[in-house]
Amino acid sequence: MYHRTSSPNLRLLLSGTALTVRLNLKTDPSLYSGGVGKLKAFMTPIELESGILGRYAYGKIEYPYTSGALGPSPDVTTKSNPFPPGRFHQDPFSGNSNLSSFYVQTLVPLFNSQKSFYFHLDNTTINDDALLAADANLLQLLSHRAHIGKIVAESKYAADVTTYTTLIKARNSTGIKTLLTNTTQEAAVLAQADAAAKVFSAAWVGSGASVATTFTSDLQNATAKLFRALIDITTEIEVQYLMARFN
Numbered sequence: 001m002y003h004r005t006s007s008p009n010l011r012l013l014l015s016g017t018a019l020t021v022r023l024n025l026k027t028d029p030s031l032y033s034g035g036v037g038k039l040k041a042f043m044t045p046i047e048l049e050s051g052i053l054g055r056y057a058y059g060k061i062e063y064p065y066t067s068g069a070l071g072p073s074p075d076v077t078t079k080s081n082p083f084p085p086g087r088f089h090q091d092p093f094s095g096n097s098n099l100s101s102f103y104v105q106t107l108v109p110l111f112n113s114q115k116s117f118y119f120h121l122d123n124t125t126i127n128d129d130a131l132l133a134a135d136a137n138l139l140q141l142l143s144h145r146a147h148i149g150k151i152v153a154e155s156k157y158a159a160d161v162t163t164y165t166t167l168i169k170a171r172n173s174t175g176i177k178t179l180l181t182n183t184t185q186e187a188a189v190l191a192q193a194d195a196a197a198k199v200f201s202a203a204w205v206g207s208g209a210s211v212a213t214t215f216t217s218d219l220q221n222a223t224a225k226l227f228r229a230l231i232d233i234t235t236e237i238e239v240q241y242l243m244a245r246f247n
C-alpha cells in the first residue's frame with residue numbers, strides 16, 4: 001500500500017491559503033473573458049519547465065493543464081504484470097479541464113477585491129502577471145489534491161475487489177460512483193474547509209489587512225463552492241480511474 005505521508009489537512013490548508021491570496025488580488029476580468037485561453041497560454045511555458053523538472057513523472061500524481069503529452073503514459077495490464085489490487089495503475093484520465101473550466105466560469109467571478117497589493121506610478125493597480133501566477137499556483141494545488149483520488153480509488157477497489165470488478169466489467173460508471181461516494185467524508189471535508197476559511201479571514205482582518213467588508217463572507221462562499229466542485233471532480237477522477245483499472 002502507498003504511504004500517504006502528506007496530510008489531507010495540509011493539502012486543504014495550502015489550497016485554502018492560495019485561494020485567500022488570490023481573492024485578495026484585484027482581478028482583471030478581460031483576462032478571462034475568452035475562457036481559459038490566456039490562463040493556458042500563461043501556463044504553457046511554466047508546464048514545459050515543470051515537465052523538465054519531473055513534476056509530471058510517473059507516480060507523482062501531478063498532471064499538466066496545457067498538454068497531455070507532458071504527463072505520464074497510462075499503464076497496460078499484462079499477464080506478467082497484472083497490477084494486483086492495491087497497486088496503482090496509471091490511467092489516461094485527467095480532471096484538469098474540468099478544474100480549469102470551473103475555475104474560470106465559477107470561481108473567478110467571485111474574485112471581486114477592489115483593494116490592490118500593487119501600486120504603480122501610472123495609477124494602475126492591476127498586475128496581470130501576478131494574477132495569472134496566483135491562478136496557476138492555485139490550479140496546480142487543486143489538481144494534485146483531486147488526482148490523489150486515483151490512490152483513494154485504488155484503496156477502495158482493493159477493499160472490495162469483487163463488487164468493483166463486476167461494476168467495471170459491466171461498464172457501470174454510475175454504480176461505481178454510488179459505491180465509492182462517502183457523504184459523511186464529504187461533509188467532514190466541507191466543514192473543515194469552512195472552518196479554515198473562517199480562521200484565515202479572521203487572521204487577515206485581525207492582522208490589520210485592509211480588506212473589503214464582505215471579505216469574510218466572500219472567502220467562505222468561494223471556499224464552499226470550490227470544495228464542493230473539488231469533491232465532484234475528485235469523484236469523477238476516481239470513477240474514470242476504476243473504469244480503466246483493467247486496461
Ligand SMILES: O=C(O)C(=O)C[C@]1(C(=O)O)C=C[C@@H](O)C=C1
Pocket residue numbers: 149152180181182183185186189230231232234235238
Ligand atoms: O475520502 C474519500 O473517500 C474520497 O473518495 C475523497 C472524496 C473527496 O474528494 O474528499 C471524494 C468522494 C467521496 O464521496 C468522499 C470524499
